[in-house]
Amino acid sequence: MVNAGKESVMQNQLELLLKLQVIDYDLGELERSKEYLPDMMGNLRREIEESQNRYDTAVKELDEARVKQNNLEIDVEAKEADLQKFQQQMMSIKTNREYDALVSEIDNVKETISNKETELLETIELATELEKNIAEYQEKLEQVKENNNRQLAILQEKIDSIGDKTSGKKDERKQLTTAIPKPVMSVYERVRKGKGGAAVVSVKHRACGACYKALTPKKIQDIRKADRILTCDNCGRLLYWDDKESH
Numbered sequence: 001m002v003n004a005g006k007e008s009v010m011q012n013q014l015e016l017l018l019k020l021q022v023i024d025y026d027l028g029e030l031e032r033s034k035e036y037l038p039d040m041m042g043n044l045r046r047e048i049e050e051s052q053n054r055y056d057t058a059v060k061e062l063d064e065a066r067v068k069q070n071n072l073e074i075d076v077e078a079k080e081a082d083l084q085k086f087q088q089q090m091m092s093i094k095t096n097r098e099y100d101a102l103v104s105e106i107d108n109v110k111e112t113i114s115n116k117e118t119e120l121l122e123t124i125e126l127a128t129e130l131e132k133n134i135a136e137y138q139e140k141l142e143q144v145k146e147n148n149n150r151q152l153a154i155l156q157e158k159i160d161s162i163g164d165k166t167s168g169k170k171d172e173r174k175q176l177t178t179a180i181p182k183p184v185m186s187v188y189e190r191v192r193k194g195k196g197g198a199a200v201v202s203v204k205h206r207a208c209g210a211c212y213k214a215l216t217p218k219k220i221q222d223i224r225k226a227d228r229i230l231t232c233d234n235c236g237r238l239l240y241w242d243d244k245e246s247h
């Protein structure tokens, strides 16, 4: 009877320790989330910004292309007027020298017109391409904004609730630790702080589930009996037998 009572007390302590371990994991996760949630939000905001910049840049480039197109059209028109004027002057040529000079002027103005027209065509092509891109970028921008702002709101809610969640978990922890004997708690705390991660691990393949150090049959027997808390000789973690995991 005494023995059975001892075992169930141990079983109870083990359950409390495992619960404590889950709470400590959650607390650690809440602490880590103070770093990674703002990072995630930064990435989402940056993505919106990049999408906005790409759109704004294309709009600006289109404006510039339109201005350039307009200026080229004006230039071409002016040069064509010059050409007409020179061609009319051809009718009243008196000397060979005058003729040569005028032909040279006409050739020049023709070349200028040709160059300007080539540039004009390229500018119109660029504007068409930009218009197409702008429509695409705008659609993409709307999508990114909608999606990322929704995620940002969720992450902000998470950040806002860290404080409450943490104090809730700390209250739970306090209640649990009062039910665990002090010597057991000090082993647990020492291992948790020293090793990080889980301080209570199940036996796996007849070895410590954390450092994989093989356990003697006697030790395994004692762990299975669960009448006192046993630790791994190698890493110091608290060991327990789990019927589902331990073999």
Ligand SMILES: [Zn+2]
Pocket: 208, 209, 210, 211, 212, 213, 232, 233, 234, 235, 236, 237
């Ligand atoms: Zn170990």
